[in-house]
Amino acid sequence: MAGPSGKPDPNAARKLRLDKWLWQARFFKSRGLAAEVIEAGSVRVNGTRITRPGRDVTEGDTLTFPQGDRIRVVRILALGQRRGPAPEAQALYLDLDASAAPDPLE
Template identity: 65%
Template sequence: MDKWLWHARFFKTRSLAAKVVSAGKLRVNGQPISKPAYVVTPEDVLTFPQARDVRVIKVLALGERRGPAPEAQALYEDLDPPKPREPSTQVPRFEGKGRPTKKDRRALAQSRTDLLE
């Protein structure tokens, strides 16, 4: 399972894919899977979280290697493509001329941390 997710380029590393599977966050045909060594077959439907989205994927083929993106996209069909994200609140920027002063930099850093909280 973790190897297929890595081959299909859903996760940057195989260990990240294994971590998602081990945490029990992946479902195969509606059944939760907690073992990264689970064997995936064509026509299986996978449901798992990725970033802020929940992906629903139908397996079309098994991958032999982690190849380029077009080759990886041929391994699956996306049943519920992620929706485009709405632009969130803008991060404040320094709007003065030239380099900001130390006071301006502190205010800018404080406003950025306030947005993250």
């Protein structure tokens, strides 16, 4: 983000469109599919239902959304620069879904 002088403002929080972040993190095959799910009201950011694909998200936001037959709950760790390979995409978020975690007794 640029400040009044036209230079990047180091104090400004980085932001990214919700549909773009979901696509970059590889939760959806296209931004269009991500936008459809958002517009249907199926995505929550920090517990608030969102219907605008252009809604900005930042590091630390918690997202809740359906993916296939499960509900995903993830915390954004990074915004990313591109849609990279799966290992790069997985570094963008922390999966908060307890059922996805391995059983510690195994």
